[in-house]
Amino acid sequence: xxxxxxxxxxxxxxxxxxxxxxxxxxxxxxxxxxxxxxxxxxxxxxxxxxxxxxxxxxxxxxxxxxxxxxxxxxxxxxxxxxxxxxxxxxxxxxxxx
Amino acid sequence: xxxxxxxxxxxxxxxxxxxxxxxxxxxxxxxxxxxxxxxxxxxxxxxxxxxxxxxxxxxxxxxxxxxxxxxxxxxxxxxxxxxxxxxxxxxxxxxxxxxxxxxxxxxxxxxxxxxxxxxxxxxxxxxxxxxxxxxxxxxxxxxxxxxxxxxxxxxxxxxxxxxxxxxxxxxxxxxxxxxxxxxxxxxxxxxxxxxxxxxxxxxxxxxxxxxxxxxxxxxxxxxxxxxxxxxxxxxxxxxxxxxxxxxxxxxxxxxxxxxxxxxxxxxxxxxxxxxxxxxxxxxxxxxxxxxxxxxxxxxxxxxxxxxxxxxxxxxxxxxxxxxxxxxxxxxxxxxxxxxxxxxxxxxxxxxxxxxxxxxxxxxxxxxxxxxxxxxxxxxxxxxxxxxxxxx
Ligand code: SF4
Numbered sequence: 001x002x003x004x005x006x007x008x009x010x011x012x013x014x015x016x017x018x019x020x021x022x023x024x025x026x027x028x029x030x031x032x033x034x035x036x037x038x039x040x041x042x043x044x045x046x047x048x049x050x051x052x053x054x055x056x057x058x059x060x061x062x063x064x065x066x067x068x069x070x071x072x073x074x075x076x077x078x079x080x081x082x083x084x085x086x087x088x089x090x091x092x093x094x095x096x097x
Numbered sequence: 098x099x100x101x102x103x104x105x106x107x108x109x110x111x112x113x114x115x116x117x118x119x120x121x122x123x124x125x126x127x128x129x130x131x132x133x134x135x136x137x138x139x140x141x142x143x144x145x146x147x148x149x150x151x152x153x154x155x156x157x158x159x160x161x162x163x164x165x166x167x168x169x170x171x172x173x174x175x176x177x178x179x180x181x182x183x184x185x186x187x188x189x190x191x192x193x194x195x196x197x198x199x200x201x202x203x204x205x206x207x208x209x210x211x212x213x214x215x216x217x218x219x220x221x222x223x224x225x226x227x228x229x230x231x232x233x234x235x236x237x238x239x240x241x242x243x244x245x246x247x248x249x250x251x252x253x254x255x256x257x258x259x260x261x262x263x264x265x266x267x268x269x270x271x272x273x274x275x276x277x278x279x280x281x282x283x284x285x286x287x288x289x290x291x292x293x294x295x296x297x298x299x300x301x302x303x304x305x306x307x308x309x310x311x312x313x314x315x316x317x318x319x320x321x322x323x324x325x326x327x328x329x330x331x332x333x334x335x336x337x338x339x340x341x342x343x344x345x346x347x348x349x350x351x352x353x354x355x356x357x358x359x360x361x362x363x364x365x366x367x368x369x370x371x372x373x374x375x376x377x378x379x380x381x382x383x384x385x386x387x388x389x390x391x392x393x394x395x396x397x398x399x400x401x402x403x404x405x406x407x408x409x410x411x412x413x414x415x416x417x418x419x420x421x422x423x424x425x426x427x428x429x430x431x432x433x434x435x436x437x438x439x440x441x442x443x444x445x446x447x448x449x450x451x452x453x454x455x456x457x458x459x460x461x462x463x464x465x466x467x468x469x470x471x472x473x474x475x476x477x478x479x480x481x482x483x484x485x486x487x488x
Contacts, residue, residue, distance in 0.1 A: 003151045003335065004257075004309060017268060032234060034264055035374045051312075051365065054204070055232025056261040058374065059312055059365050071116070072336040076151075076158055077468070082231075085205055089231035093238055 004053035005073060005082045006066035007031070009045045018042050022052055025070070025079065027086050032056045117338060124341040125164050131348045137168030144170050144300050145347060146293075146441060148286060149307035150177030150469025151335050157474040159337040165344070172441030173471035175289045175393060176307055178254045178282075179206050180463045180470040181439065183389045186282055187212025189419045193249055193280060193412060194225040200243060201227045202236035203251040206467050209460060217251075233265040233279075240269070240277035249412045253282040257309045259401070260374035263381040266403065266410050280412040280419075281403055284388060286310050287318050288399035293440060294326045301441070303347040305340070306332035308362045313378075315370030316358050323356035334362040381407055385420065391463050392436030435462040438471055445472040452476060 007024035009031075014020075018033040020042075031050070036057040038044040049066040050057035061069070073079035137143045147153055153173045156162055162171045175181050187210050194201035194217060201217070208218045208229060221227040226246075230236050233250050240248035252262040262279055269277045286307060293299050306319055311332045319330045329350030333343035343361040350357060360366055381404060388400025402420070403411040413421040432450060437443035445451050445464065455461035457473050464470035468477060 017264070029231075030234070032261070032264060034377070035260055035371050037373065051309075053309070054258055054261050055234045056264065058257075058260070058309070058371065061365060065364055068116075068336060072155075076154055076335075078154075081205075085229070085231040088205075088229055089235045092228055092230070093235060093242070 003073060003076075003078055003082075004051045004058060005079060006049055006061060006069050007052050007057075008066075009033070009048050009050060009057075012042055012046060015042055020045065022050065022057065024052060024086065025083055027083055029055070029086055029090070036060050120338060121341065124338070124345060128165050128341065128345050128348060129168070131345065131352055132166065132168035135168070135348065135352050139167035142168050142170040143348065143351060144172055144302050144441075145305060145344065146172040146174045146301045146303075147305040147333075147340075148174040148176040148290065149305075149310065149335075150180065150467065151309070152305055152307070152333065152340060153177070153471055154469050154474050155335050155337060155340055157478045159340075160478070161337060161340055161344075169344075169348075172301060173438070173474075174304075174441065175293075175390065175439050176255065176286065176310075177464075177467055177469040177471075178258075178284060179210055179467045180435070181284070181289075181390045181392065182207070182210055182253060182282060182463060183391045184212045185389060186419065187216065188214060189413075190217055190251055190280065191215070191220045191225070192418050193416050194220050194227050195223075196247070196416070198247045199226065200239055200246050200248045201225065201251065202230045202233075202239060202248060203227060204231075204253070205229045207251060207253060209466050210463050211460060211466075233262050234268075237265055237269060237274070237277055240274050241272075244276060246276065247415075248277050249416075250277070250279050251282070252279045253284075255284060255286050255307070255310050256313045256378070257307075259283050259378050259382065260313060260371070263377040266381050266407055267377065269410050270407060275409065278410050278412040278415050279403060281382070281401065283382065284390070284400045285384075285398075286314075287321065288396045289390060289393055290319075290322065292393060292396050292399075294322070294328070296440070298442065299440065301328060303328055303351045304330040305343050305347060306330045306358070308332060308334050308339075308366060311360075311362070311366045311370070313371050313374045315368055316360050316366065317369070319358045323358055327356045329356045329359070331359045331361050332366055334365065380404075390439075392439035433462045435464050435472075438464055445475040448472070 007022035011021040022031040051059040236250035331343040331346040382401035384398040434448035464472035
């Protein structure tokens with residue numbers, strides 16, 4: 001919950017509020033991009049790596065930083081936890097339909 | 098299996114653990130040299146507190162404390178939001194969650210924190226509609242899909258997660274989603290640090306500052322630590338090399354008696370934080386007069402509540418629980434030493450319940466619940482620390 005996890009912005013879905021789809025180790029989920037809107041506009045985030053905390057992108061990072069952060073999270077066992085939490089939450093919402 | 102524990106850290110193998118073993122080895126040597134210059138010994142070690150629970154976890158995972166010898170003692174700070182949540186607030190959660198009309202949405206980490214009537218997981222087992230969510234946005238989605246139910250999100254965490262709940266409340270307000278509310282338990286990093294520094298029994302020579310909190314707030318929230326209390330802080334990333342480098346930086350400042358705030362994690366932490374995130378926090382939240390911390394008691398202006406203009410989305414107001422009901426402090430379980438451990442005055446292993454009555458599977462105290470809690474981290478990596486667990 002506190003550490004966040006890196007993911008890549010693969011689609012911009014809304015300008016207001018700023019949101020998009022982020023690929024986190026193969027899991028695609030909707031992420032709020034309000035805190036990482038670049039000066040050049042939201043479109044500039046496409047393909048960029050961001051640090052995602054509980055569904056919100058909080059920082060734009062470079063690819064190397066993303067890879068190292070992911071490796072560190074994996075060693076702490078936190079990467080799996082985050083990804084599982086994403087899956088579980090998505091499944092729960094499906095069920096709630 | 099036990100390279101790291103041996104001989105207080107000598108003979109460990111860096112190659113397995115570090116992407117850059119030569120750099121790790123050089124850092125260890127540099128840290129030991131500075132410790133020597135300071136004159137730190139086993140009898141009179143330097144005390145460095147890592148504030149963030151993520152750092153606590155990483156220090157144990159890599160055995161960083163063992164590598165650095167006896168001249169340094171790590172104190173594990175109050176920076177695990179799940180661990181410092183008082184029983185009374187868990188009780189409030191249960192009171193809300195057990196209402197017929199409520200769907201109570203919580204992060205997984207918070208499900209097993211014990212209250213006086215058990216945890217949220219226990220309440221769920223007894224039939225309450227408690228759902229684990231990954232994000233407050235998922236709780237908001239639950240509210241959209243269940244217009245005839247009241248969806249309450251259990252918001253907790255430090256400045257790191259505060260923007261996410263603030264933005265969620267703003268979105269609920271924008272959609273006029275009347276069946277969503279937030280049970281706000283957000284807390285701030287600086288006030289407990291100030292409380293610890295004021296405690297005459299505490300000895301902390303320097304701090305490793307949290308990376309992701311600082312990413313939101315910037316590094317100047319720690320200025321008072323250097324200016325008023327004369328202690329240095331280095332804000333750190335959580336890779337092992339980051340932590341070692343930060344330890345070296347803070348030790349240099351201790352040696353040179355130059356208290357200042359340094360930023361080892363500048364690649365993620367901007368000096369002045371994240372503007373959009375800070376604006377959202379300020380829009381939605383305002384400090385409470387005081388908030389209760391497990392083990393530390395009431396601390397002035399250490400938590401935030403929802404501003405009156407968003408009262409409609411405030412679960413405390415909506416259901417008349419918690420501070421809205423005039424309730425605050427609760428008691429802690431009998432024999433629990435969490436308070437002493439949170440303050441860094443006692444090692445987890447010195448608690449009589451450690452590993453026997455209190456385990457990660459069946460936590461008595463909150464420090465055993467999340468891998469970021471000092472007790473759980475000790476327990477998880479116990480195999481690497483035989484000398485301490487034996488006693
Ligand atoms: S062992 Fe359990 S009861 Fe004792 S301090 Fe740790 S978490 Fe608290």
